[in-house]
Amino acid sequence: MVQILPSSRSQVRPLGLVDGCGRTIDHLRLSVTSKCDLRCVYCRPNGQADAPAVRGLLTDERRIELVRFVHEQYGLGRVRITGGEPLVYGSVVRLVAELKRVVPDVELVMTTNGRLLYNKGFELFHAGLDRLNISLDSINPERYREIAGADIGDVLNGIESARFVGFRDLKINTVVLRGVNDHEIVDLATWALSRNLEIRFLEAMPVGPESDFNRRAFVSAAEVQAVLAKRFQLDPIRRDPGATARLFRATSRTARGVVGVIAPVTDPFCATCRRMRLTAEGMLYPCLLDDRSVDMRPAFGDAGLSPTRADALIRSAVAAKGLRGVTQATPMVRLGG
Ligand code: SAM
Numbered sequence: 001m002v003q004i005l006p007s008s009r010s011q012v013r014p015l016g017l018v019d020g021c022g023r024t025i026d027h028l029r030l031s032v033t034s035k036c037d038l039r040c041v042y043c044r045p046n047g048q049a050d051a052p053a054v055r056g057l058l059t060d061e062r063r064i065e066l067v068r069f070v071h072e073q074y075g076l077g078r079v080r081i082t083g084g085e086p087l088v089y090g091s092v093v094r095l096v097a098e099l100k101r102v103v104p105d106v107e108l109v110m111t112t113n114g115r116l117l118y119n120k121g122f123e124l125f126h127a128g129l130d131r132l133n134i135s136l137d138s139i140n141p142e143r144y145r146e147i148a149g150a151d152i153g154d155v156l157n158g159i160e161s162a163r164f165v166g167f168r169d170l171k172i173n174t175v176v177l178r179g180v181n182d183h184e185i186v187d188l189a190t191w192a193l194s195r196n197l198e199i200r201f202l203e204a205m206p207v208g209p210e211s212d213f214n215r216r217a218f219v220s221a222a223e224v225q226a227v228l229a230k231r232f233q234l235d236p237i238r239r240d241p242g243a244t245a246r247l248f249r250a251t252s253r254t255a256r257g258v259v260g261v262i263a264p265v266t267d268p269f270c271a272t273c274r275r276m277r278l279t280a281e282g283m284l285y286p287c288l289l290d291d292r293s294v295d296m297r298p299a300f301g302d303a304g305l306s307p308t309r310a311d312a313l314i315r316s317a318v319a320a321k322g323l324r325g326v327t328q329a330t331p332m333v334r335l336g337g
Pocket residue numbers: 036042043082083084085086111112113133134135173174175202203204205206207214332333336337
């Protein structure tokens with residue numbers, strides 16, 4: 001890999017990337033692969049093969065160049081590494097280390113199913129990954145297998161080892177589906193709180209091939225909150241600007257901690273959205289629930305990234321970011337959830 005110099009952003013005031021609705025976009029979701037080792041029912045059903053790459057993948061070097069450019073030019077607060085499953089991507093530890101070196105003042109976080117954390121958690125922590133969100137839709141081994149098509153043991157080991165190697169503020173993401181895991185909401189919350197883990201319950205979004213199933217099995221965040229309120233005292237925590245979750249301090253006789261609900265369908269946070277996402281293949285999506293995207297590969301020539309072309313492409317993508325998204329045909333596994 002060619003050595004990319006660390007960002008000199010501290011000496012230059014970035015311009016800020018503002019969309020047509022006045023929102024500042026400073027969070028990038030960076031998908032590094034469309035491959036995943038799970039087959040979650042709300043994402044892609046059992047047996048569905050990995051989404052084949054339509055075009056070549058962006059190289060890590062190009063990803064780093066692009067992140068550096070975006071940070072210097074506009075200012076980035078956070079890069080979230082995702083997929084597919086980011087931990088099945090062979091060079092993910094090296095990529096994290098390089099990003100930390102090149103943009104040290106950007107928060108680097110990852111969303112993962114956690115199955116490979118047992119092997120990679122230590123290296124990721126020492127490479128500079130700041131935080132982890134781990135997806136877990138059931139704590140019942142049979143149900144987990146029904147939902148995700150894999151053994152829950154690897155995830156539970158992964159969570160424990162992540163904590164052991166030094167990660168703090170681990171967050172658990174749970175997609176709630178009627179008739180699948182909606183009767184497990186209290187058990188999941190109790191399990192998480194007793195381990196000092198923050199858990200967030202998500203509404204299923206109508207994204208990709210499972211859109212119809214997700215609409216049929218939909219459980220609203222209000223319903224999840226009502227279920228939690230029967231078992232826990234819920235005291236609202238003030239939301240940071242742009243935060244997606246409504247958080248509560250939850251207290252019962254036996255447990256205490258933070259739980260959250262995320263309502264992208266019934267209470268979309270579009271008005272304060274600050275995200276854009278770059279797929280593993282280099283397509284820049286300004287909105288999760290909008291099929292429109294911009295191909296970033298023409299920003300690269302033989303001499304590397306062209307700042308003029310990159311700027312024009314990014315601005316055209318962000319200018320197209322609507323006030324509110326509606327639906328998305330591209331599978332989540334390819335978009336970078
Ligand atoms: N493989 C990683 C993981 O499992 O966290 C990262 C990618 S995954 C697409 C990111 C997150 O999106 C997971 O928490 C997953 O549960 C969530 N997700 C996937 N499809 C979804 C949908 N249709 N609605 C809501 N959340 C979804």
